[in-house]
Amino acid sequence: MTDIIHFNQVGYRYPGGKDVLSDVTFSLGRGEMAFVTGSSGAGKTTLLRLVGLLCKPTRGQVMVDDVNLASLKNGDIAPFRQRIGMVFQNFNLLYDRTVFDNVALPLVIRGFAYSDVQRRVRAALDAVGLLNREKSSPLTLSGGEQQRVGIARAIVSKPALILADEPTGNLDPEMSKEVMKLFERFNQVGVSVLIATHALHLIVHMPHRIIHLDGGKITARRPRTPVLSDLPPFPGEDSRGR
Amino acid sequence: MAAEESLQVQPLPLMQRLTQEHTRVFFFSLGKLGRNPVGTLLTALVIGVALALPAGMHVLTQNLSKISYSWQDSLQLSLFLKDSVSTERGAALAREIRGRPGVQATRYISREQSLAEFRSQSGFGDALDVLQDNPLPAVIAVTPERGRNKLQVEVLLGELTRLPEVDLAKLDQKWLERLYAILGIIDRAVFIVGLLLGIAVVVTVGNTIRLDIEARREEISVMKLIGAPDSFIRRPFLYTGFWYGLAGSVFALVLVLAGTLALSGPSETLASLYDSSFTLSGLSFGSSLLLLLTGIVLGWIGAWITVWRHLADIQPQ
Ligand SMILES: Nc1ncnc2c1ncn2[C@@H]1O[C@H](COP(=O)(O)OP(=O)(O)OP(=O)(O)O)[C@@H](O)[C@H]1O
Ligand SMILES: [Mg+2]
Numbered sequence: 001m002t003d004i005i006h007f008n009q010v011g012y013r014y015p016g017g018k019d020v021l022s023d024v025t026f027s028l029g030r031g032e033m034a035f036v037t038g039s040s041g042a043g044k045t046t047l048l049r050l051v052g053l054l055c056k057p058t059r060g061q062v063m064v065d066d067v068n069l070a071s072l073k074n075g076d077i078a079p080f081r082q083r084i085g086m087v088f089q090n091f092n093l094l095y096d097r098t099v100f101d102n103v104a105l106p107l108v109i110r111g112f113a114y115s116d117v118q119r120r121v122r123a124a125l126d127a128v129g130l131l132n133r134e135k136s137s138p139l140t141l142s143g144g145e146q147q148r149v150g151i152a153r154a155i156v157s158k159p160a161l162i163l164a165d166e167p168t169g170n171l172d173p174e175m176s177k178e179v180m181k182l183f184e185r186f187n188q189v190g191v192s193v194l195i196a197t198h199a200l201h202l203i204v205h206m207p208h209r210i211i212h213l214d215g216g217k218i219t220a221r222r223p224r225t226p227v228l229s230d231l232p233p234f235p236g237e238d239s240r241g242r
Numbered sequence: 243m244a245a246e247e248s249l250q251v252q253p254l255p256l257m258q259r260l261t262q263e264h265t266r267v268f269f270f271s272l273g274k275l276g277r278n279p280v281g282t283l284l285t286a287l288v289i290g291v292a293l294a295l296p297a298g299m300h301v302l303t304q305n306l307s308k309i310s311y312s313w314q315d316s317l318q319l320s321l322f323l324k325d326s327v328s329t330e331r332g333a334a335l336a337r338e339i340r341g342r343p344g345v346q347a348t349r350y351i352s353r354e355q356s357l358a359e360f361r362s363q364s365g366f367g368d369a370l371d372v373l374q375d376n377p378l379p380a381v382i383a384v385t386p387e388r389g390r391n392k393l394q395v396e397v398l399l400g401e402l403t404r405l406p407e408v409d410l411a412k413l414d415q416k417w418l419e420r421l422y423a424i425l426g427i428i429d430r431a432v433f434i435v436g437l438l439l440g441i442a443v444v445v446t447v448g449n450t451i452r453l454d455i456e457a458r459r460e461e462i463s464v465m466k467l468i469g470a471p472d473s474f475i476r477r478p479f480l481y482t483g484f485w486y487g488l489a490g491s492v493f494a495l496v497l498v499l500a501g502t503l504a505l506s507g508p509s510e511t512l513a514s515l516y517d518s519s520f521t522l523s524g525l526s527f528g529s530s531l532l533l534l535l536t537g538i539v540l541g542w543i544g545a546w547i548t549v550w551r552h553l554a555d556i557q558p559q
Binding site for chain 1 (some may be wrong): 263463467468469473506558
């Protein structure tokens with residue numbers, strides 16, 4: 001089994017702009033947790049967007065979960081995204097629905113029975129400590145709580161990979177630590193996690209790899225931690241049915 | 243988040259999944275419309291008026307052709323006899339023709355009777371005195387059996403024309419043909435108006451849903467971000483089109499019914515003046531069903547076109 005993410009000499013340029021990424025090669029092992037750092041504008045968000053197929057590389061190859069993203073047809077993009085949990089800096093919640101309905105959405109999209117949906121949404125909300133807010137509107141939640149709703153939504157369908165873009169960007173230091181711990185807990189049960197952040201102070205003490213972007217290239221990385229590659233992905237979660 | 247839990251939790255089988263999802267969206271879209279009752283009703287009303295117009299015109303032509311059909315009973319054939327045919331032979335011929343199938347009655351009018359009738363009816367009596375001879379031919383007026391259609395009457399006409407005594411045979415139906423022609427034009431007009439208003443319905447629904455999509459750009463973008471396929475995003479909008487079409491055609495039915503009721507009194511008064519038992523009929527059950535179906539299909543098409551044109555524009559950021 002290969003790495004869950006593999007970038008091979010990837011370059012990216014926004015239409016009409018300069019090269020944001022010029023030559024990025026790295027891998028994230030299965031079950032590994034790593035951070036992407038770099039100054040503002042270094043291309044952290046862009047890198048995550050490439051993994052989530054929100055944009056396509058202008059050069060090089062991106063492989064995710066053994067799929068070459070360039071080979072995906074339009075109709076395959078949605079099922080592909082269902083296999084990844086994405087957490088956004090601006091939460092991207094739906095504010096005309098309850099917390100429960102927000103977290104349930106990935107399961108509803110995939111067509112789970114309501115009884116299963118209910119069970120798993122509760123489990124996800126429990127994991128982020130928001131079980132008592134399931135009937136609230138996200139509008140009535142604080143920034144940190146909304147971020148945790150976003151995290152619950154990302155993990156509810158038990159993806160093999162979680163991408164998080166500045167998940168602590170809007171949070172106070174205390175809450176930021178909590179959220180990072182949350183990601184570590186998911187990682188401990190075998191989920192691969194890639195987090196873009198510039199909250200260096202939060203992560204320097206953590207034992208995870210850091211991929212540092214500068215000038216469109218990876219300029220430094222802290223060595224790989226022992227990888228949980230041998231752990232299989234969640235049974236039943238792999239749509240290719242391995 | 244235990245691993246053993248994920249073993250039992252699988253997406254539902256396809257049929258069950260579709261049933262659950264369609265049921266959900268059916269009520270979800272209805273609820274969305276219900277939360278904006280005024281806007282929904284106004285849109286449905288516009289659609290209703292657009293559908294009621296051709297439907298009402300259809301009812302009108304249906305009734306007109308019903309009237310004209312009942313008038314067809316008063317069709318008459320006039321057989322103009324050759325001058326050489328004697329009065330006796332003419333009267334005998336009239337009796338013979340009455341014995342033919344498809345003939346209800348005949349009346350022999352001799353040349354003298356023709357002249358007398360003409361004198362009394364036309365007011366040109368004195369002018370005829372100038373003429374030496376009686377210029378009018380003898381006529382046999384033939385009334386076909388009730389319920390014979392136009393083709394059968396024409397066949398009869400052809401047979402009678404070939405009789406040696408008959409100089410000229412004529413169907414007194416010019417006015418009826420004109421009426422049919424006018425009905426034909428109205429029918430065509432109903433079709434064209436229906437087509438144009440059908441397009442108007444599609445555009446109305448399409449535009450309403452376009453605004454809806456515009457207002458929910460964020461939501462659609464988020465859905466795409468978390469892996470919702472196009473079919474999933476499309477579905478609520480298509481159901482919204484369905485509801486608009488249904489509500490609009492129900493409105494149209496009510497409008498046509500109200501119109502029929504409003505006109506039935508005066509039209510019966512009119513019919514009684516003509517000694518006719520005619521009653522105005524509204525949309526038949528089949529036509530009502532067709533109207534509902536048309537509304538639903540048009541609403542759905544309007545939604546589909548809009549969704550197809552605008553959803554692809556929205557890409558997650
Ligand atoms: N849609 C876009 N069109 C053109 N250029 C863009 C677009 N989005 C980002 N960029 C440019 O790409 C570069 C990298 O942006 P990116 O968002 O990946 O940086 P980042 O590392 O996430 O920064 P930050 O820490 O501020 O979030 C920036 O210089 C930015 O100006
Ligand atoms: Mg960024």
